[in-house]
Amino acid sequence: MLHAVYTFESNQKLTVMNSQNQTKKQRQFFIDWLRIGLIISVFFFHVGMIFRPEQWHVNSEESFEFLEPIMWWLHLWRMPLLFLVSGVGTYYAIGKRTSWQYVKERFKRLYIPFTFGFFTLVPLMIYVERINNYSSFLDFIPHMFDGGPYPVGNISWHHLWFILYLFIISLLISPFLNYTKSGHYNMIRGRIITFFAKRMHLNWLLIILILSQVVLRQYFPNSTHALYNDWAYFTYYVLFFISGFVLFTNPKIIKTLTKDRLLYLYQTIVFTVLLFTLPLIFGSPNIIQDYARGITEMIISLSCGLTAIGYFKKYFNKDHKYRSVLNEAIYPFYLLHQPALIFVGYFVLQWDMAYGLKAIFIILFSLISIITTYWFIIKKFNFLRIVFGMKKIKLVK
Numbered sequence: 001m002l003h004a005v006y007t008f009e010s011n012q013k014l015t016v017m018n019s020q021n022q023t024k025k026q027r028q029f030f031i032d033w034l035r036i037g038l039i040i041s042v043f044f045f046h047v048g049m050i051f052r053p054e055q056w057h058v059n060s061e062e063s064f065e066f067l068e069p070i071m072w073w074l075h076l077w078r079m080p081l082l083f084l085v086s087g088v089g090t091y092y093a094i095g096k097r098t099s100w101q102y103v104k105e106r107f108k109r110l111y112i113p114f115t116f117g118f119f120t121l122v123p124l125m126i127y128v129e130r131i132n133n134y135s136s137f138l139d140f141i142p143h144m145f146d147g148g149p150y151p152v153g154n155i156s157w158h159h160l161w162f163i164l165y166l167f168i169i170s171l172l173i174s175p176f177l178n179y180t181k182s183g184h185y186n187m188i189r190g191r192i193i194t195f196f197a198k199r200m201h202l203n204w205l206l207i208i209l210i211l212s213q214v215v216l217r218q219y220f221p222n223s224t225h226a227l228y229n230d231w232a233y234f235t236y237y238v239l240f241f242i243s244g245f246v247l248f249t250n251p252k253i254i255k256t257l258t259k260d261r262l263l264y265l266y267q268t269i270v271f272t273v274l275l276f277t278l279p280l281i282f283g284s285p286n287i288i289q290d291y292a293r294g295i296t297e298m299i300i301s302l303s304c305g306l307t308a309i310g311y312f313k314k315y316f317n318k319d320h321k322y323r324s325v326l327n328e329a330i331y332p333f334y335l336l337h338q339p340a341l342i343f344v345g346y347f348v349l350q351w352d353m354a355y356g357l358k359a360i361f362i363i364l365f366s367l368i369s370i371i372t373t374y375w376f377i378i379k380k381f382n383f384l385r386i387v388f389g390m391k392k393i394k395l396v397k
Helices: 002-026 029-050 067-094 099-119 121-129 137-143 158-176 183-196 201-216 231-246 251-259 261-282 287-315 323-348 355-376 382-387
Strands: none
Touching: 029 067, 029 287, 029 323, 029 355, 067 099, 067 158, 067 231, 067 261, 067 287, 099 121, 099 158, 099 323, 099 382, 121 137, 121 158, 121 323, 158 231, 158 323, 183 201, 183 251, 201 231, 201 251, 201 287, 251 261, 251 287, 261 287, 323 355
């Protein structure tokens, strides 16, 4: 009897270990590294926003002109690629979950952190932006929702727009998740993959992207992150998300893309040069130049993303002792990074020193505050882990 129990427990442990090993074997480590890299790039992008001529939440009196073309170029592809990576992550996260189980998981992972941040982190940022209008943060709290939507009023979701958009996309795709496990879907997906797995055929995605924007940007020309008037860009992000879910989870696609990575890099360089020479080609601004710029921007958006995926697959598809640590921390890092930059930036910008030094101190103090808050506070308490989108830890009795 004891032998039977021991054998049963041993088999059970072996099954769990095999399952864990299989999960680890299937894990696409380069996607984790790419996600980590993209969110860190968001941090440095927002550091740059402080020193741009364009109005941001806090701004230096002196701007760095050289940042303008760099920031513009980065803006074209970072967030579309992050939505694509989120689509890949969603594919692997679904596993054997039903649609309802997936919605519940997204509610915990996305809606709870969004709501928490909306009522805590964002008001702190708006208070710092308008600190001269209030005697203290306690004085600001009763006015958190005065005046309607930001920037006229105090209601905003600032950088949490990305989380809100992901949550809405999750709700939109949830009714179709059971279908994605059917034979009919797999047959259609197989045909799509056969087509896109050919050399440089991922460029055919541009037709869908460009057509969607030619139609929608007539009515919603600007990226607002406000949802209700942002349908062109919302659709753009949805298309990147779906392409990540359907295409970039297939080994054939990734293998071909990895082989073609240098070609996509050349494509990125060529169209980047073209983008910055369009004013010389067309002279004064006109509608043809506007269309040419828009199409060129979308080609760069896709090309950069494909290049990044190809190179990360080639050189970063390996595990590391810090990967799981960073992968867990990167979501709270995203939630905290903008409040930290605005709060630290407000005070550092008042110091009498060179603007280069101010940028260094803003980066340094913001990182210290984010890492300290995460490591010594958020990570230790289950309530904070939940509201920052992390899994609960089991408390040892």
